[in-house]
Amino acid sequence: MLTRQLFILGSLGILLSGFTGCNKSGGDTILIGEFASLTGKEATFGTSSHEGTLLAIKEINAAGGVLGKQLELKTEDDQSKAGEPANVVNKLISKDGVVAILGEVASSRSLEAAPICQENGIPMITPASTNPKVTETGDYIFRVCFIDPFQGTVMANFALNTLKAKKVAVFTDVKSDYSKGLAKFFKEGFTKAGGQIVSELDFNGGDKDFKGQLTAIKSAAPDAVFIPGYYTDVALICIQAKQLGLNVPLIGGDGWESDKLVELGGAAVEGHYFSTHYAADAASPKVTAFVESYKKEYKGKVPDCMAALGYDSVYFLVDAIKRANGTEPAKLRDALAGTKEFDAVTGKVAINAQRDAVKSAVILQIKDGKFKFLETVNP
Amino acid sequence: MDWFLQQLINGLALGSIYALIALGYTMVYGVLRFINFAHSDVLMLGAFSAYFLAPAVEKILPLPSIAGALIVVLLSAMICAGIGMLIEFLAYRPLRSRPKLTVLITAIGVSLFIEFTCQHPAVLGADTKPFPKLLTENDLHFGGLVIGSNDLVIVGTTLVLLASLWFVVQRTKIGTAMRAVSFNQQAAALMGININRIISFTFGLGSALAAVAGILYAIKAPGIDPLMGVQPGLRAFVAAVLGGIGNLPGAALGGLILGLVETYAGGTPGLSNYRDGIAFAILILILLFKPAGLLGKATVEKV
Numbered sequence: 255m256l257t258r259q260l261f262i263l264g265s266l267g268i269l270l271s272g273f274t275g276c277n278k279s280g281g282d283t284i285l286i287g288e289f290a291s292l293t294g295k296e297a298t299f300g301t302s303s304h305e306g307t308l309l310a311i312k313e314i315n316a317a318g319g320v321l322g323k324q325l326e327l328k329t330e331d332d333q334s335k336a337g338e339p340a341n342v343v344n345k346l347i348s349k350d351g352v353v354a355i356l357g358e359v360a361s362s363r364s365l366e367a368a369p370i371c372q373e374n375g376i377p378m379i380t381p382a383s384t385n386p387k388v389t390e391t392g393d394y395i396f397r398v399c400f401i402d403p404f405q406g407t408v409m410a411n412f413a414l415n416t417l418k419a420k421k422v423a424v425f426t427d428v429k430s431d432y433s434k435g436l437a438k439f440f441k442e443g444f445t446k447a448g449g450q451i452v453s454e455l456d457f458n459g460g461d462k463d464f465k466g467q468l469t470a471i472k473s474a475a476p477d478a479v480f481i482p483g484y485y486t487d488v489a490l491i492c493i494q495a496k497q498l499g500l501n502v503p504l505i506g507g508d509g510w511e512s513d514k515l516v517e518l519g520g521a522a523v524e525g526h527y528f529s530t531h532y533a534a535d536a537a538s539p540k541v542t543a544f545v546e547s548y549k550k551e552y553k554g555k556v557p558d559c560m561a562a563l564g565y566d567s568v569y570f571l572v573d574a575i576k577r578a579n580g581t582e583p584a585k586l587r588d589a590l591a592g593t594k595e596f597d598a599v600t601g602k603v604a605i606n607a608q609r610d611a612v613k614s615a616v617i618l619q620i621k622d623g624k625f626k627f628l629e630t631v632n633p
Numbered sequence: 634m635d636w637f638l639q640q641l642i643n644g645l646a647l648g649s650i651y652a653l654i655a656l657g658y659t660m661v662y663g664v665l666r667f668i669n670f671a672h673s674d675v676l677m678l679g680a681f682s683a684y685f686l687a688p689a690v691e692k693i694l695p696l697p698s699i700a701g702a703l704i705v706v707l708l709s710a711m712i713c714a715g716i717g718m719l720i721e722f723l724a725y726r727p728l729r730s731r732p733k734l735t736v737l738i739t740a741i742g743v744s745l746f747i748e749f750t751c752q753h754p755a756v757l758g759a760d761t762k763p764f765p766k767l768l769t770e771n772d773l774h775f776g777g778l779v780i781g782s783n784d785l786v787i788v789g790t791t792l793v794l795l796a797s798l799w800f801v802v803q804r805t806k807i808g809t810a811m812r813a814v815s816f817n818q819q820a821a822a823l824m825g826i827n828i829n830r831i832i833s834f835t836f837g838l839g840s841a842l843a844a845v846a847g848i849l850y851a852i853k854a855p856g857i858d859p860l861m862g863v864q865p866g867l868r869a870f871v872a873a874v875l876g877g878i879g880n881l882p883g884a885a886l887g888g889l890i891l892g893l894v895e896t897y898a899g900g901t902p903g904l905s906n907y908r909d910g911i912a913f914a915i916l917i918l919i920l921l922f923k924p925a926g927l928l929g930k931a932t933v934e935k936v
Contacts, residue, residue: 333759470636
């Protein structure tokens with residue numbers, strides 16, 4: 255009997271805490287929500303974008319805030335796990351009462367959170383989710399990065415024109431919307447430009463043995479292999495490809511960009527190529543200034559593209575808050591959608607009718623354990 | 634032809650790992666008649682023990698080297714044997730007189746407990762860590778075929794451990810006691826066998842095997858994380874059931890079959906997406922038509 259009473263009391267408590275927590279925003283701070291993979295499989299992505307976000311918030315607050323108010327960031331960790339984004343984003347909106355949501359790097363998890371933000375009419379800005387479906391969810395969802403059709407086409411042209419590859423194999427992570435999207439647009443672009451896809455194989459993100467698939471790829475004798483995946487899997491794939499004597503260029507997308515790729519893959523990842531959002535060694539004053547302040551903040555660490563995009567997402571939001579002259583969701587949404595020329599670290603951003611950022615990409619090569627800038631590709 | 638032979642090599646190397654893990658599952662089942670689901674997590678702890686031990690060992694013995702690798706493996710196996718005995722003592726022993734289902738559920742609980750505790754940033758953290766090089770790699774080339782030295786080490790270790798395990802169980806006094814406990818615990822106790830000691834020993838041995846398997850798995854794919862045991866653990870469990878659970882050669886055979894099926898399916902365009910489905914379909918078919926597994930003898934289950 256006692257246990258039942260306790261149970262009822264407990265559930266009442268939970269309900270009450272849910273009601274009273276509403277809308278802490280207002281007053282002299284603007285509360286922004288962030289969900290990120292701070293732990294788990296894509297933790298280095300999540301942490302990087304989170305660090306970029308924090309740096310931007312700190313800079314803006316130090317410069318006097320926005321519209322006379324200080325920014326406050328509420329961060330939730332979704333552990334790189336499906337199911338978690340829905341939980342934490344619901345909490346950020348209904349309990350904490352944030353005015354906008356920043357996140358996630360991974361498309362699969364942004365896709366999970368987007369409908370919730372859309373339903374609640376809270377603008378969501380993803381720093382690095384490149385799958386087109388993310389912004390198709392609704393008119394409250396934005397991104398500051400380019401999309402997979404562009405990145406896929408960039409890599410298709412790169413394979414064909416720079417690497418002179420005529421026959422390419424594609425190795426896709428079937429568990430990831432990002433990987434599947436990128437593979438699809440790479441294949442379309444590559445065949446349209448006259449190339450040939452000689453072999454298509456799949457893996458599951460988190461697998462450790464890829465030799466079965468890689469042997470099949472090797473026997474198809476491609477000139478290059480396109481692997482749209484995340485760094486942990488890609489590192490192991492590169493190691494096993496090298497063991498099997500598959501000595502052709504391996505190419506991929508922005509999912510590769512992490513120091514972990516080199517740390518795990520070592521010599522096996524040397525010489526391979528990937529496309530991404532920005533290069534820390536590119537010589538634009540905006541980039542140099544960002545790299546300097548990031549290094550100062552995080553003990554000399556060189557920011558990767560996720561950090562730059564996290565940083566950009568905050569400034570992008572703040573730019574819109576200024577133009578909307580407040581944080582009223584509908585006005586903020588319109589201001590975000592009306593962004594025509596926003597000067598970001600990762601390039602000039604214009605928001606198109608699909609709420610995607612139109613901007614350029616860069617191609618990097620892994621050389622001596624570092625990412626070397628190779629070329630910039632405009633849309 | 635190259636494709637076929639190379640896949641055979643890949644499949645045997647992968648299958649040997651599954652076989653090695655399955656040996657631990659099947660041995661504990663053989664003695665206690667229950668599946669120790671925490672086995673795959675002990676495997677992960679084995680890999681992490683080696684990850685932390687390697688830098689310490691390197692100060693005395695150079696790594697990569699055979700001697701250094703052996704020391705790391707032995708120490709990790711000892712640590713994991715201790716962990717295995719501790720798990721048995723804390724989680725399974727108090728429930729020994731309860732229904733088998735209770736112990737089974739506890740085993741799942743222990744497994745999840747280890748996985749999620751270890752994912753906490755203060756314990757191991759959830760991100761993937763690079764596994765140190767324990768052995769130098771020399772790949773052997775035969776025409777277009779490649780045999781990795783690591784793969785040979787894995788196959789060799791599995792064979793040696795299978796043989797020594799078989800020897801321990803069939804030819805030694807403690808092995809006889811294990812079989813007696815497996816046959817009838819009460820009767821074995823009446824014959825003067827210290828049941829607790831035998832079960833503790835079984836868990837220790839099984840966990841040491843898991844540690845070895847974990848390290849070999851990490852050598853094969855040098856990125857380790859707290860959830861690394863889940864997938865191979867599941868495969869090894871399937872392998873143990875496929876071969877006839879409780880049967881040592883059966884576990885090895887099951888592991889090899891599973892490794893080969895997974896590799897051939899994975900290497901066939903269009904099928905690579907379905908390799909798990911194919912592996913489990915085989916399991917279901919075996920259970921339908923030969924419920925005791927390939928090498929198992931049909932017995933009446935007393936549960």
